[in-house]
Amino acid sequence: MIQMHIVVMSRILPTHTLGGMQKQCMDLCDGFTKNGHSVTILTTAHQDGTTEGNIGSIKIYYLSPSRPERYSRSWNRACKLKISEIHSSTPIDIIHSQSLGARGVLGWANKQKIPVVSTWHGTSLTEISTFFSSARKSPRYWHWLLLMPVMLMRQYLTMDLPIRRASAAITLVSPTLEKDMRLFAKNKVSVIANGIDIPENPPLRTNRDALHLLCLGRIEKEKGMHHAVKAMVEFKDQNITLDIVGSGPYLDEVKALIGKLELEESVLCHGRVEDDELSKLFALADVYLMPTTRQEGLPLTILEAMANGLPVIASDIGGISQVIEDGGDGLLVKPGDVSELISAIRILKDNEDMRIQLSNAARKTIEDKYSKERMVDETLAVFSSVMQG
Numbered sequence: 001m002i003q004m005h006i007v008v009m010s011r012i013l014p015t016h017t018l019g020g021m022q023k024q025c026m027d028l029c030d031g032f033t034k035n036g037h038s039v040t041i042l043t044t045a046h047q048d049g050t051t052e053g054n055i056g057s058i059k060i061y062y063l064s065p066s067r068p069e070r071y072s073r074s075w076n077r078a079c080k081l082k083i084s085e086i087h088s089s090t091p092i093d094i095i096h097s098q099s100l101g102a103r104g105v106l107g108w109a110n111k112q113k114i115p116v117v118s119t120w121h122g123t124s125l126t127e128i129s130t131f132f133s134s135a136r137k138s139p140r141y142w143h144w145l146l147l148m149p150v151m152l153m154r155q156y157l158t159m160d161l162p163i164r165r166a167s168a169a170i171t172l173v174s175p176t177l178e179k180d181m182r183l184f185a186k187n188k189v190s191v192i193a194n195g196i197d198i199p200e201n202p203p204l205r206t207n208r209d210a211l212h213l214l215c216l217g218r219i220e221k222e223k224g225m226h227h228a229v230k231a232m233v234e235f236k237d238q239n240i241t242l243d244i245v246g247s248g249p250y251l252d253e254v255k256a257l258i259g260k261l262e263l264e265e266s267v268l269c270h271g272r273v274e275d276d277e278l279s280k281l282f283a284l285a286d287v288y289l290m291p292t293t294r295q296e297g298l299p300l301t302i303l304e305a306m307a308n309g310l311p312v313i314a315s316d317i318g319g320i321s322q323v324i325e326d327g328g329d330g331l332l333v334k335p336g337d338v339s340e341l342i343s344a345i346r347i348l349k350d351n352e353d354m355r356i357q358l359s360n361a362a363r364k365t366i367e368d369k370y371s372k373e374r375m376v377d378e379t380l381a382v383f384s385s386v387m388q389g
Contacts, residue, residue, distance in 0.1 A: 004093040009101030019218040020300035031376030076104025106166040115168040121297040168386045173297040174319025195375030202309030210239040214285035219248035224291035282308040290314035293335045307366040311358035313344045329361035
């Protein structure tokens with residue numbers, strides 16, 4: 001394959017906050033560079049005002065004026081100026097848009113005859129479904145039941161569809177998104193499941209005195225970590241703990257709920273942690289929880305947990321059931337149903353043999369289907385086909 005200069009455009013990176021989409025983006029970029037390609041990333045403003053930086057050989061520009069993690073008109077204008085500057089000094093071969101990332105440079109890319117490949121973790125239509133599944137239905141919030149779907153539908157028409165139309169190729173992290181990709185995506189779509197680095201030798205979790213549960217990810221209401229906290233009330237006087245790892249806009253509400261339910265001794269919020277500390281928490285954990293109500297594409301945190309040999313209890317929603325076979329390599333529960341979550345925790349708490357069986361099966365699923373190298377190779381194959389086309 002010819003060596004390419006790839007510009008990746010994403011509103012959010014791990015340097016902004018912890019999350020699956022951010023990690024997938026950086027894993028791809030790392031894989032591109034290891035295959036000999038040069039990578040430049042354009043992203044939104046950094047919280048501390050940093051304007052540029054490097055991760056290894058990957059160059060990152062944090063563009064201003066823009067709000068961290070948010071698409072905006074100012075972000076689009078800044079992208080167009082910066083990408084033109086980059087191209088004049090180091091010609092760009094391909095633009096990789098994380099969902100709506102390249103919205104502001106579509107016209108420029110077309111004039112320059114630079115192909116755009118977009119990767120989708122969800123769409124505005126899945127966001128509408130997620131909103132209705134978690135929206136408060138009290139009269140106080142009725143106006144949002146009208147306004148939010150209207151705003152998301154407007155985004156779908158003015159942002160999602162133009163990106164699809166302009167993309168030379170589209171990759172999806174889950175086949176469950178294909179039904180939302182019918183317009184302007186004919187013969188463009190490939191499904192490339194997320195992939196991860198697979199750690200060696202997960203610990204043998206037998207004969208432990210306590211059961212340790214783990215939740216990991218960006219803490220938003222739709223991620224459902226408050227459901228995991230509520231489930232812990234059932235095990236308050238038992239030797240069970242829950243570690244919650246990550247940061248996000250719903251963290252304060254989760255901490256307040258822990259205090260209200262008097263669970264400070266059994267539920268601990270760690271915030272964002274470094275990789276070494278996260279590895280220790282994975283080794284300590286016995287069961288991973290993903291009680292999301294969001295229409296997920298393919299959550300990386302589930303793959304990471306399974307790769308670490310953890311049996312997973314997850315919501316049966318979005319692309320999760322494409323990864324987990326209920327009762328085979330994990331357990332699926334109804335989204336938002338705390339009683340089902342409690343029952344699933346109790347099943348694994350009382351059955352060490354089942355935990356070991358699910359652990360071994362989960363690890364094998366990841367080894368067979370979800371390596372980072374496969375994800376990178378398949379994405380580069382799409383780039384190559386676009387360049388040759």
